[in-house]
Amino acid sequence: MTNCVCLMSRNEISREGLAHFLRSEHFDVAVSAACHEEIPASLAGTVFLAVVDEPSAAEQPGMVETILASFADAKVVILAERFDLEAMVACFRAGAQGYIVNALRSQPLMTALRLVSLGEKVMPSDLAESLGHRQFAGPSPITAETEIMNANISPRERDVLCCLMAGYPNKSIARQLDVCEATIKVHVKSILRKLKVSNRTQAAIWASHNGLSDVDVAVAAGAAAGQELAFAAMI
Known part of the structure; x- marks a missing residue:
């Protein structure tokens, strides 16, 4: 288990608020930055949680790929503004360990991050509702x-x-x-x-x-x- 966190968000207020809460829950926030370029190269080869607050579904998979290209041992977690099934699937294909919707309450969010730190993959509860409304016949x-x-x-x-x-x-x-x-x-x-x-x-x-x-x-x-x-x- 790792409690080292690199937090990335372009929204400074949101980022610092989340960093404060993570520290209060005994996570070690090593980096609180606007983008992945601010993660120090010295963390290469280190296992850490890369928590990415990225509202754009189109950019989420690319963020995962970019981070893992430089920090292969990072456990990337996407914090999404809203649930998007296609974006979630793309993120996991790109190597993400977690996809969490920002609307989640504080304690469930901390629980989800701890599960990722233990090596588990975490998906949002919205997935169950989405699957319940989908057809699985699929193309022939x-x-x-x-x-x-x-x-x-x-x-x-x-x-x-x-x-x-x-x-x-x-x-x-x-x-x-x-x-x-x-x-x-x-x-x-x-x-x-x-x-x-x-x-x-x-x-x-x-x-x-x-x-x-x-x-x-x-x-x-x-x-x-x-x-x-x-x-x-x-x-």
Whole structure:
């Protein structure tokens, strides 16, 4: 368990108020800043809670990716102004440990942060209500294939897209598919262009919404693993 917290919020009043409350609950607020650039580089390799008060749902997943790119051991928690299912899913795909709606009362918020500090993932209670109103029929395999074909995604790009859904970084995808990392970067760039999205998280969301499932991800990973085993047998 870690009680070290780096708190980020562009709203100074909100940030300082939350910092004061965290300290009163025996959290060590090491950083209280407007943005992640103010987190000292000396914290790299250190386990800490990165609590990000970010009201924009569109920016939340990118914030998670940016923080983890510099501080891989951080446990990122997004404090959202309101519940947004797509943003929450994107945040967890990007590596977040918690997604908490700001309307939560003080003590439940502290409990949620302590759970994250213990290694648990925390989701808002709004999720239960949202799932209760959603249809789970999902697109048919034919629909998924049609969307992939319409986007002009090649079979290899589809494998890479499935790996993006699984949250793999380029280096892991390259290892899984037995190609160089530069090739994966080319594939990712091509996928983003064809899907008309700006980052890999949005590409993963597109794939999920258009019929690619966990089964597709597992098949891609399994095929890649088979390639690795075959290569290993040769040497």
